[in-house]
Amino acid sequence: MSLDIGTALREGTARTFGRNGLLLIGAFVAVGAASAVVTDTATAELTDTLLESARLQVERGELTAEEIEPLETAIGELSFPFALSVPLPVAIVLWAAVALLAEAVSIVAVRAFVREPADALSGSVARRNLPWATANGFLGGVVVAFVVGIGLLFLVVPGLFFLVAFLFLRQEIAVEDKNLVDAMADSWTLTKGHRIELFALYLFVIVVTAVASAVFGAIGGAVDPLVGTAVGIAVGGVASVFTVAVLTRAYAQLRTERDTELESGENDDPWNDPPSVP
Numbered sequence: 687m688s689l690d691i692g693t694a695l696r697e698g699t700a701r702t703f704g705r706n707g708l709l710l711i712g713a714f715v716a717v718g719a720a721s722a723v724v725t726d727t728a729t730a731e732l733t734d735t736l737l738e739s740a741r742l743q744v745e746r747g748e749l750t751a752e753e754i755e756p757l758e759t760a761i762g763e764l765s766f767p768f769a770l771s772v773p774l775p776v777a778i779v780l781w782a783a784v785a786l787l788a789e790a791v792s793i794v795a796v797r798a799f800v801r802e803p804a805d806a807l808s809g810s811v812a813r814r815n816l817p818w819a820t821a822n823g824f825l826g827g828v829v830v831a832f833v834v835g836i837g838l839l840f841l842v843v844p845g846l847f848f849l850v851a852f853l854f855l856r857q858e859i860a861v862e863d864k865n866l867v868d869a870m871a872d873s874w875t876l877t878k879g880h881r882i883e884l885f886a887l888y889l890f891v892i893v894v895t896a897v898a899s900a901v902f903g904a905i906g907g908a909v910d911p912l913v914g915t916a917v918g919i920a921v922g923g924v925a926s927v928f929t930v931a932v933l934t935r936a937y938a939q940l941r942t943e944r945d946t947e948l949e950s951g952e953n954d955d956p957w958n959d960p961p962s963v964p
Contacts, residue, residue, distance in 0.1 A: 698932030826866035
């Protein structure tokens with residue numbers, strides 16, 4: 687059975703603008719707003735720390751005022767409209783908290799979109815082992831990002847391969863309650879034989895969401911920079927839900943196929959191909 691890209695896109699779009707999808711868009715928009723605040727806060731504190739360090743070097747005679755003038759000019763031109771006045775360690779803690787919150791919302795979104803019928807998600811299912819799933823999803827995302835990053839350094843192709851091979855890491859964690867190691871192994875197996883189609887699907891989703899974000903962000907930015915930021919956050923919320931919905935509906939197709947194979951007693955070794963038949 688091959689992956690039906692059209693079905694994944696249709697179902698993903700319908701789920702995005704269904705009841706659960708709209709609620710999740712609101713959640714992702716809230717997370718996006720919080721992310722903008724903590725990012726501005728952390729960046730502002732980092733630049734202030736950098737500038738203060740440079741000025742101390744001037745006082746010690748290690749640098750001249752003329753040497754740090756370009757740095758002062760560059761930092762002075764930066765704008766952080768959402769920055770909070772908190773110490774850098776607090777800003778870092780806030781950033782980590784928002785990152786974990788974003789992962790938790792993503793886990794709930796996967797659970798909402800994988801189920802049939804579309805509105806069958808209950809509170810107990812959404813909350814099931816959520817701290818455990820969030821921690822594994824966050825750490826798994828870091829591991830996969832590192833692996834993909836290393837792969838991209840080697841002529842790009844290995845990185846893209848690993849990106850697709852581990853595309854369903856979060857789905858395996860959210861739906862099957864697996865740890866990150868088992869989720870990586872089972873994502874590897876589940877994507878086998880479908881990686882070209884999955885790459886095409888993922889590329890399409892990324893291009894569509896990137897174009898939408900750029901267009902609407904530019905329109906909002908033409909009115910006012912803050913309006914542009916607000917529009918970007920709103921579009922980002924829709925894009926996040928759409929991406930999770932489409933990928934999860936693709937996952938649901940392949941998961942059904944896997945379950946059928948397991949019921950028939952076929953090999954389910956997570957890292958190896960099935961043995962050849964003489």
